Amino acid sequence: MAEYGYLLLKEARPRQWLKNLALYTGLVFSGWLFIAEKFWTVTAAFLIFSLMTGSVYILNDIIDLESDRKHPFKKKRPVASGKLPMPVALFFSLMGLVAAFYLGWSLSFFLFLGLLAYLTLQLVYSGWLKHIPIMDVMLISAGFIVRVYTGAAMIGAHINVWLLLCIISFSLFLAIGKRRSELTLLQGQTASRRVLGRYPEKLLDVYTAMFANTTWVTYALFTFMFPPFAFRGRVLTLLADLPRTFRSEKWLMVTIPVVIYGVMRYLHLIYEKNQGESPERILTDDRPMLITVALWGLMVVGILYGLG
Numbered sequence: 001m002a003e004y005g006y007l008l009l010k011e012a013r014p015r016q017w018l019k020n021l022a023l024y025t026g027l028v029f030s031g032w033l034f035i036a037e038k039f040w041t042v043t044a045a046f047l048i049f050s051l052m053t054g055s056v057y058i059l060n061d062i063i064d065l066e067s068d069r070k071h072p073f074k075k076k077r078p079v080a081s082g083k084l085p086m087p088v089a090l091f092f093s094l095m096g097l098v099a100a101f102y103l104g105w106s107l108s109f110f111l112f113l114g115l116l117a118y119l120t121l122q123l124v125y126s127g128w129l130k131h132i133p134i135m136d137v138m139l140i141s142a143g144f145i146v147r148v149y150t151g152a153a154m155i156g157a158h159i160n161v162w163l164l165l166c167i168i169s170f171s172l173f174l175a176i177g178k179r180r181s182e183l184t185l186l187q188g189q190t191a192s193r194r195v196l197g198r199y200p201e202k203l204l205d206v207y208t209a210m211f212a213n214t215t216w217v218t219y220a221l222f223t224f225m226f227p228p229f230a231f232r233g234r235v236l237t238l239l240a241d242l243p244r245t246f247r248s249e250k251w252l253m254v255t256i257p258v259v260i261y262g263v264m265r266y267l268h269l270i271y272e273k274n275q276g277e278s279p280e281r282i283l284t285d286d287r288p289m290l291i292t293v294a295l296w297g298l299m300v301v302g303i304l305y306g307l308g
Helices: 002-012 014-029 036-063 063-071 088-105 107-125 135-156 163-184 194-198 201-224 234-240 251-273 281-287 288-306
Strands: none
Touching: 002 036, 002 088, 002 163, 014 135, 014 163, 014 281, 014 288, 036 063, 036 088, 036 107, 036 135, 036 194, 088 107, 107 135, 135 163, 163 201, 163 251, 163 281, 201 251, 251 288, 281 288
């Protein structure tokens, strides 16, 4: 039984749960990160959403069983390899879905709607749209938007339109990068991933460049449009005494170079090391990228909550 537990956890792909951190977007940029009630509400939603996503990953692997067995990497997954019996995987997947919906309904009606929207998107993606070029990556992007708005709706947070456009661009950038790396890794084996055969390599390069640019540009516009800081408090009072040459009310813009570096580093990993196939692995395994994300997070929290 302990072995089944390990295989189920592996099948649920905990690294992928990092995507659920998008639920915190509204909390952080509304200035409510350190309001205990709101923080713990979103954290509970994160855990419930992780239960949902883990259960959906198991269900997707059951649906894709035959194609995964032809895939050079996915064939090693517990269900595809036969190490985890399909009836056991299906039982725990369905139980996880039921538990997630029950807990979501208990916590917030908006969380319940978010879970339902996410599950619907995943079923439509797995059953149909993952085989249709462009629509497949747009569905992946939609999953991020559902997470962001679910987290924001639960606490009544506002999502800035430029931040929304940045999130859309960023999620499409990740999805296209994933397709670009898959195309390289599965050269000559696209039968296991039919949609890849309909993405010319040059077209993927254009898409990758396009969304790399829109990601940092929309983020830059978001930081520029962010409400100005009032010069009060110990740090800002000191800054207010500086000459106007060195003073700015757009302090969030200092994070733009970090975001640009992050985008460039991700492109480097896609084209030099073909690692875009697994964005969450890049985040946890690539030290420069991990440092970049951590630095960006510390800067954002420090600026919003230390200067504001």
